[in-house]
Amino acid sequence: MKHPNLEPARAALARTVLALALSLALSACGGGKAGDAAPVAQKAASQAEGEHKEEGGLKLTPEEARSAGIKLETLAAQGFADTVTVTATIRPNQDRIARVAPRVEGRIVQVTASLGDNVKAGQVLAVLDSLALGEAQSALQRAQSAQRVAQSDFKRAELLSADEIIPQRELLRARSALETAVADMRAAEDKLRLLGGVAAASGRAASTFPLTAPLAGTVVQKKATIGELGTPSEPLFSVADLSTVWIEANLTEDKLARVQVGAPATVTVTAYPGERFAGRVTYVASMLDKDSRTTPARIEVPNKDRRLKPEMFASATIETGATRAPALAVPSGAVMLLQGQPTVFVAQGGGYEPRAIDPGEKVGGRTVVKSGLKAGDQVVAEGAYALKARLLKSQIGEGH
Template sequence: MKKLMQPGGRRALAALAVAALLSACGGAKNDQPATKDEQAQAQAEESSLIKLSAEEAQRAGLQVQALQPEAQADVVTVTATIRANQDHFAHVAPRVEGRLTQVVAKLGDQVRAGQTLAVLDSVALGEAQSAYQQAQASHRVAQGDFDRASKLVAEEIIPQKDYLRAQAELEKSRAELRAAEDKLRLLGASPQGGGRASASFELRSPLAGTVIEKKATIGELAGPEVSLFTVANLSRVWIEANLSEDLLAKVRVGAPASVTVAAYPGVRFAGKVSFIAGVLDKDTRTVGARIEVDNQDGRLKPEMFATASIQTGQTKEGVLSVPDAAVLLLQGQPTVFVREKDGYEPRPVEPGDKLGGRTVLKSGVQPGDEVVTAGAYALKARLLKSQISDEH
């Protein structure tokens, strides 16, 4: 002890004290407990990890696929609206004002070209039929006078001027009869012979298709200015979309395209771009484009909203994609499940284009990640159940 109290000993003791103090400070720094935020984060990661045994994974039908970069066709995806094919579309209205006495066609009916849709009575048509019958009678009289004059002038019983007068009357009556016939045809009716003039006429469909609109009611007065029926051939429909200026250079007429609608999840309707407008809409700053799609089964209805994917003819390299069913919504965020060592982890992702039943993932995963491609709904249900249990 006396040696330590000497000048050399005191220096050694001070050095030991400083070393002990530094050691204590360093130990405190390295061994300090984790913060509350770090603990909460670790606990959240642990709670979101879903652990399943091999038997449970098999019962849930889980399938896992390691992500591999691949080349994929470049597509332009836009929202669109289904429209009737305007080349096979007709508004049907009477040519002359009349009162509806019978409505034959119903909304949604399939009709043939020339099929009767409704029957109307028209005063103007009755007058035209009456005028035709009068012209027909006058023509018969003029024809008889001319025939008699022809015989008499041949026998030199009447002068030549009487024969010429009869001939002129015949030509006049023939012209009046032809004018009466033409007027009836313009009114959409057929000339009728002797008897009482009919004011009734049939309104017929100009093409084969489906009655998609009907405004005809028995007893109402209808005229040429109001369409009573709308008939459309829906076996081939138009998908109308608007292309922004940055997408215009990527799309061309004839490009293959596919269309999806919310009514038929997972079903893609194939078509081609048939038209791109030549004028930019100054209000929306977009250019209209049209895709024609076969619709023989009638599943696509006019005015449905749709999503159109148009191929640009180019390819993208290094794309990561998964089946559409692998991407789920968790709290409004697109998510996939990735297999880790101890279980399955929900991973938020940014989805991109969809093509051929697969969804491109822009971010959230890396090549080599093992993503659940089947059975993801079972994992989602298990995760939600565990979260509800934690809350209670």
């Protein structure tokens, strides 16, 4: 059967054919008997009516149906787990993100990481040159030199004291000087370490130091540019472990009581139609936002293949633990728009007939059908887009 919206045109065509037949019959009356007109008109009307009632929908051979990937599903009422569906935004896991800034002010002399790079823990992101670090290196070298001198003086004093060449107080003075030199050296080492530097092995003061990644992840923010000044107050990089992401949503008051921490949830994004990502509710805020009158909630979702990107919009379906009354539902992919009307294809009369429906909410990848279908109908669960394309093509052909 053709699309339902074509019925008025077909009816008009039938009426036109009938009128033409009657006209011809009346014309024939002028050259014959009056009774001869009735069979002619009746035959024409019968042909027109037969054409008007022609049914069967889109016809496909078994080979064409297999090529189009058509799969049927017999409808039956089924129960569904009660769910709450909310719109959400994907965020990085805030427990696995690091904002990397230098401990001391320095000029950026080298950048080794780019935005989007996957880095390991301890990997160098940039190199900076710091005057304060150079001074700390010099102070450490002076302290190390003083410690070596004090160590040498103490050893000599020990030998002389053992031979009773110098008094005991000289030995005590040498020991005190050594302890002071060791304390100064350790203080210089601590200062250098706190500034993010390490003692130079070459013996020369080094003013450069590396800025490293504190954890393995992806560089999601980069502000480092060679020649600019890096400061402790302004992170140069942000590194995030995106193997798990947070799906952040806001629950309205009517949905709040139905969502519990630990509830299973599924997430869909427009970038991957038909795919569902499983997660679990890990957080529901204790307070309501006074402006939006909503409560923030969080779903944690594994993301090992890194396909879910921060700041993507998503739709999250959260299970409440309750069960709904049985209802008819079709795969959401089977529903499409034909002339603005949600429609599915139904196998009927040896063909595939488009059937307008009144869709309800989506639950678990299926769409509840309020009206337009009945139990036992065979719905095209897969391959509906191929049928839609054939239908539109046939309509275009008829238009010409």
